[in-house]
Amino acid sequence: MSVQDDLASVQRCLDDLSRSVGRLEQHLGTRGLEMRRVRADADHLRESVALLREAASTPAAQKRPDLVTIPDTPYDDSLWIDTDDEGLGARDRRAP
Template sequence: MSLHDDLTSVQRRLDDLMRCVARLDEQAGDSLDMRRVRADAAHLRESLGLLQASAPAAAGSRTVDMVSISDAPYDRGLWTDAEDEGLGSPYRHAP
C-alpha cells in the first residue's frame, strides 16, 4: 500500500473510533475515565491530521538536486598552514 492509502485507512478507522467513543460517552456518562478516553481520541485525530499535512511535503522532498564539482585543481593557498591528518605538522617528525 502507498502512504496515501495507509493514511486513508487509518482515517477511516479513527472515524469509526470517534463514533464508538461518542456512543460510549452517552452510555457511560461524564466520568474521569471517559474524559480521558475522549481526550486521547481527540489527540489521535490531531496527530493524524498533522501527519497527513506533513506527508506530501516529506514525499516530495526526496528529489535530489545535482551539484556539479569542477575538475579544476584547488587553489594551493587553501591548504597553507594546514596539517596532514595523522601526520602532524610538516615541521615536526612523525612518530
C-alpha cells in the same frame, strides 16, 4: 493500490479512531493521564498523516534536490596553507 488510496484508507481509520477515542472520553472522562495521552497520540497521528498527504501531493521533480557538479580540477593549494593535515600532524613534524 495507489498512494492516494492508501492515504485515504489511513484517513478513514483515523476517523474511526477519533470517534472511538471520543466515546472512551465520554465513559472514562478526560481528566486521567492515560486518556489525555491517547487523545494526544491520536491527534499526533492525524497531524502526521496530513504531513504525509501534503508530501505525497508535491510533484516528484520538486522533491529531488538540485545536483551540484564537482569539478575534476584540483583545488587551489593556497586554500590549505594555514591548516594541518588531519590525523597526520603538522607539516614540519613527523608522525610517531
